[in-house]
Amino acid sequence: DAGVTQSPTHLIKTRGQQVTLRCSPISGHKSVSWYQQVLGQGPQFIFQYYEKEERGRGNFPDRFSARQFPNYSSELNVNALLLGDSALYLCASSQIQGNADTQYFGPGTRLTVL
Amino acid sequence: QKEVEQDPGPLSVPEGAIVSLNCTYSNSAFQYFMWYRQYSRKGPELLMYTYSSGNKEDGRFTAQVDKSSKYISLFIRDSQPSDSATYLCAMSGGGSYIPTFGRGTSLIVHP
Numbered sequence: 665d666a667g668v669t670q671s672p673t674h675l676i677k678t679r680g681q682q683v684t685l686r687c688s689p690i691s692g693h694k695s696v697s698w699y700q701q702v703l704g705q706g707p708q709f710i711f712q713y714y715e716k717e718e719r720g721r722g723n724f725p726d727r728f729s730a731r732q733f734p735n736y737s738s739e740l741n742v743n744a745l746l747l748g749d750s751a752l753y754l755c756a757s758s759q760i761q762g763n764a765d766t767q768y769f770g771p772g773t774r775l776t777v778l
Numbered sequence: 779q780k781e782v783e784q785d786p787g788p789l790s791v792p793e794g795a796i797v798s799l800n801c802t803y804s805n806s807a808f809q810y811f812m813w814y815r816q817y818s819r820k821g822p823e824l825l826m827y828t829y830s831s832g833n834k835e836d837g838r839f840t841a842q843v844d845k846s847s848k849y850i851s852l853f854i855r856d857s858q859p860s861d862s863a864t865y866l867c868a869m870s871g872g873g874s875y876i877p878t879f880g881r882g883t884s885l886i887v888h889p
Binding site: 697705709770 | 782814823866874877878879880882
């Protein structure tokens with residue numbers, strides 16, 4: 665079975681631009697979470713979606729938004745990019761909401777903001 | 779003070795050594811404890827998961843949780859160069875299943 669897939673792999677943007685990152689969960693998984701991992705730090709929680717509804721939001725500004733589609737794939741949008749948004753953006757999927765032990769991560773999208 | 783503290787290392791050991799990786803935490807509500815391995819430029823991979831206190835063993839890996847001391851450990855026996863990676867601890871609880879991660883410890887196992 666395919667694991668969690670994310671696209672694109674790498675992305676370079678300039679300050680003020682907008683970016684959309686995409687995630688496809690493992691087949692059968694209905695929950696998707698997004699994390700930001702700055703170099704040298706652990707992942708920081710951004711959003712969790714389950715059955716197309718937002719179920720959790722981390723301490724990130726309103727420039728960050730996300731959605732989940734009927735096929736359970738998800739998009740993360742970041743507006744008005746800042747240099748500090750440069751990071752690895754990770755998507756994780758799980759079968760149902762809440763099972764931390766069954767959360768599987770994708771390879772991430774590396775975003776560089778110049 | 780961060781909720782989860784983890785020494786970033788790097789920790790350098792010879793092949794075959796026993797490795798001890800540790801995290802401390804401050805939130806007594808944490809009940810679920812995880813260890814992830816992350817290779818360079820890859821996503822984290824779940825290695826071990828434990829609930830509440832105690833030990834759990836899986837092959838060369840042993841996870842220990844001491845809730846009274848708010849201290850968790852991951853032991854790797856007979857370490858191999860392929861174990862070279864960043865090891866992240868994570869924990870959750872208190873009504874939230876969203877894991878809080880440590881910053882990770884970089885492990886280097888040299889032949």
